[in-house]
Amino acid sequence: MKRGIVLALIVIMAVAPIVTVFARGAQEAGAQRHAFIFKNTGNPYGDKQMEGFADGIRAQGFEAILRAPDQPTAEAQIQIIEQLIAQRVASISVTGNDFDALQPVLTRARNQGIAVLSADSAVNPASRITHINQADSEMIGRTLIQAAYDMAGGSGDIAILSATSTASNQNLWIEWMQKELAENASKYANLNLVRIAYGDDLRDKSVSETEGLLQSFPNLRVIIAPTTVGIAAAGRVITDRGLIGQVKVTGLGLPSEMAEYIENGATPYMFLWNPIDVGYLTAYAAVAAVEGRLTGAVGETFSAGRLGDFEVVQAGDGGTEVLLGAPFRFDPSNIAEWKTVY
Amino acid sequence: MNPGLKKRFGNAERLRELGLLLFILVLGAVIQVRNPAFLRVSNLMSLFTNTSILAILAVGMMMVLLTRGIDLSIGATIAFTGMVTAMTVARFPQMPPALAIAQGTAIGTVIGMIIGVLVAKFDVLPIIATLGMMNIVRGMTFVVSGGRWVSSHQMPNSFKAIATGRTFGLNNLIVIAIAVYIVAFYFMNHTRTGRRIYAVGSNPSAAEVSGIPRRRLIFLVYTIMGGLAGLAGVLWVARFASAQGDTAMGYELQVIAACILGGVSILGGVGKISGLILGTILFGILANALPLVDVSPFWQLGIQGVTVLVAVMANAMVLRNTERSALRRRAI
Numbered sequence A: 001m002k003r004g005i006v007l008a009l010i011v012i013m014a015v016a017p018i019v020t021v022f023a024r025g026a027q028e029a030g031a032q033r034h035a036f037i038f039k040n041t042g043n044p045y046g047d048k049q050m051e052g053f054a055d056g057i058r059a060q061g062f063e064a065i066l067r068a069p070d071q072p073t074a075e076a077q078i079q080i081i082e083q084l085i086a087q088r089v090a091s092i093s094v095t096g097n098d099f100d101a102l103q104p105v106l107t108r109a110r111n112q113g114i115a116v117l118s119a120d121s122a123v124n125p126a127s128r129i130t131h132i133n134q135a136d137s138e139m140i141g142r143t144l145i146q147a148a149y150d151m152a153g154g155s156g157d158i159a160i161l162s163a164t165s166t167a168s169n170q171n172l173w174i175e176w177m178q179k180e181l182a183e184n185a186s187k188y189a190n191l192n193l194v195r196i197a198y199g200d201d202l203r204d205k206s207v208s209e210t211e212g213l214l215q216s217f218p219n220l221r222v223i224i225a226p227t228t229v230g231i232a233a234a235g236r237v238i239t240d241r242g243l244i245g246q247v248k249v250t251g252l253g254l255p256s257e258m259a260e261y262i263e264n265g266a267t268p269y270m271f272l273w274n275p276i277d278v279g280y281l282t283a284y285a286a287v288a289a290v291e292g293r294l295t296g297a298v299g300e301t302f303s304a305g306r307l308g309d310f311e312v313v314q315a316g317d318g319g320t321e322v323l324l325g326a327p328f329r330f331d332p333s334n335i336a337e338w339k340t341v342y
Numbered sequence B: 001m002n003p004g005l006k007k008r009f010g011n012a013e014r015l016r017e018l019g020l021l022l023f024i025l026v027l028g029a030v031i032q033v034r035n036p037a038f039l040r041v042s043n044l045m046s047l048f049t050n051t052s053i054l055a056i057l058a059v060g061m062m063m064v065l066l067t068r069g070i071d072l073s074i075g076a077t078i079a080f081t082g083m084v085t086a087m088t089v090a091r092f093p094q095m096p097p098a099l100a101i102a103q104g105t106a107i108g109t110v111i112g113m114i115i116g117v118l119v120a121k122f123d124v125l126p127i128i129a130t131l132g133m134m135n136i137v138r139g140m141t142f143v144v145s146g147g148r149w150v151s152s153h154q155m156p157n158s159f160k161a162i163a164t165g166r167t168f169g170l171n172n173l174i175v176i177a178i179a180v181y182i183v184a185f186y187f188m189n190h191t192r193t194g195r196r197i198y199a200v201g202s203n204p205s206a207a208e209v210s211g212i213p214r215r216r217l218i219f220l221v222y223t224i225m226g227g228l229a230g231l232a233g234v235l236w237v238a239r240f241a242s243a244q245g246d247t248a249m250g251y252e253l254q255v256i257a258a259c260i261l262g263g264v265s266i267l268g269g270v271g272k273i274s275g276l277i278l279g280t281i282l283f284g285i286l287a288n289a290l291p292l293v294d295v296s297p298f299w300q301l302g303i304q305g306v307t308v309l310v311a312v313m314a315n316a317m318v319l320r321n322t323e324r325s326a327l328r329r330r331a332i
Helices: A002-029 A044-059 A074-086 A103-111 A137-152 A168-183 A203-216 A228-240 A255-263 A275-290 B003-034 B041-066 B074-091 B097-121 B126-145 B157-164 B172-190 B192-202 B204-209 B214-240 B251-261 B273-289 B297-331
Strands: A033-037 A063-067 A091-094 A115-119 A131-133 A156-162 A191-198 A220-225 A248-251 A270-272 A301-303 A309-314 A320-323 A328-330
Touching: A033 A044, A033 A074, A033 A275, A044 A063, A044 A275, A063 A074, A074 A091, A074 A103, A091 A103, A091 A275, A103 A115, A115 A275, A131 A275, A137 A156, A137 A168, A137 A191, A137 A220, A137 A248, A137 A270, A156 A168, A156 A203, A156 A228, A168 A191, A191 A203, A203 A220, A203 A228, A203 B041, A203 B214, A203 B273, A220 A228, A228 A248, A228 A255, A228 B214, A248 A270, A255 A270, A255 A328, A275 A301, B003 B273, B003 B297, B041 B074, B041 B172, B041 B192, B041 B214, B041 B251, B041 B273, B074 B097, B074 B126, B074 B214, B074 B251, B097 B126, B097 B157, B097 B214, B157 B172, B157 B214, B172 B192, B172 B214, B172 B273, B192 B204, B192 B214, B204 B214, B251 B273, B251 B297, B273 B297
Parallel strands: A033 A063, A033 A091, A091 A115, A115 A131, A131 A320, A156 A191, A156 A220, A220 A248
Antiparallel strands: A270 A328, A301 A309, A309 A320
């Protein structure tokens, strides 16, 4: 019995290098393979991101591997990453289900010479070369004020309908909105930010807050809601009260939630990130990392096909990141296509 | 209860309601001074529209509280019935709105019946039974929807018109709430079953001894609560034109708070439809008029909490005084 085990071990030890060599040979003969792991399957937003990644990889002449676990857990992603390490992929880009939990397995991947990046939802800086992020907060804040200025025709009252008063991303965007107003005081001289209301991302409260804004400020021209529950609630109230055209709603919202209000004119246009472009940018960053053109240092630049050139910048979490850029604009011309996506 | 004591209690309750009415008027006056838009018809209409779902739920919750029970599952029931109904109308856009309402109410009724069986037949504590059902139903909402939302553009206009249309010049939601209150008023005050619900709550063992089918009534109140929560779920989704898994999370606490404001005792046996109306109106003002006054969001929550505490304390004090004077009278 014991001899049997020893024998088996010897055989395995003898065969393993040969198999590995063969595998490596096959690998080198075929195309470089780049893997993308999303949070979970059946997520239309993730499907679009993977689609963008596959496009970007294929455009560069390589092969894309798209994976996603059934459940959005770190454990499930660890299993997939282990399989990918065994398959000796050239790079792994992951939309992390956990900021820290993937570090051991990703470190192992990097020790094997695999380039590791995160996209959309970051893993900690020690685990990644760099992170591919959606739009940056400054651009979101500034873009929304510019949109409000445009919709108000340059003058009138505007108000912000946020989520909770403690939501850090919302508050950061609002801070940038206020900065945009303050820094261009002469341009926005006739635009008054009259109130920041908080709907707590609850439907009923967001509706009450919107109605409060309408009652309190008869000259209200634009409501900016950088949250999908808030913007949809505001769109609903404006539609119900027949105020389409008088008070306009913009902000950040899911296209599916906002389709009706974009189509009926309550919201002339609004923004959100484009998942396809996030995936596409990740594809170019991954190949650049494998080819040694991208090491994740601040100031490095690389080109990303149809999206143009990008620069690595310092990220808030201590690592570095690449920002996709301005948020994507949804308006009547493209909403029909996007409302079924996410 | 001897007639004198009953009269005293009646007076106390009337006093409390009067106090509540006074409080509402003062609060309304303060808000009106701060923002003249408050008493505008359009604002009052939206206040009542926004409060009607809460008001409908409060009727069911009052019945449950009267029997010394509690129902924590209604937020989940709203989400589930709303989600299922939204998915149904998204699939079959020609479905008449009345049928959608019936479907939601029926699903809610079934959930209420399950709770009723757990509480009435298996003697599970109401807080445990409904907490368990809350999690089960909430989980089911995510399972049937696959975590996805049903959005406005997927719902037919006829369905959304349930909450935006008008009958007799009033928003449908207000009309439905008024209808529920009329039926509930008749049921609680003028039918034997309604009166027996009070008896079960004020003295369960005496009620049972005197031949009142306690268990059947408890089953009944949870069933009614479930049905109303199902109805509210459909109205909620029609009103906000969106169904998501975390709809109405924690809403049950607001409903219970509105009941308590309206003078319903969580110790059972005490509570009237008239008080409930005042309680929900006060709650509606707190939720809908505070945005009119420029109050910081942190203060808004604080003000709501303080109001509930003051109302409950006033309730307890009035009751204690009445009891004491009644006892004193008896001693003489």
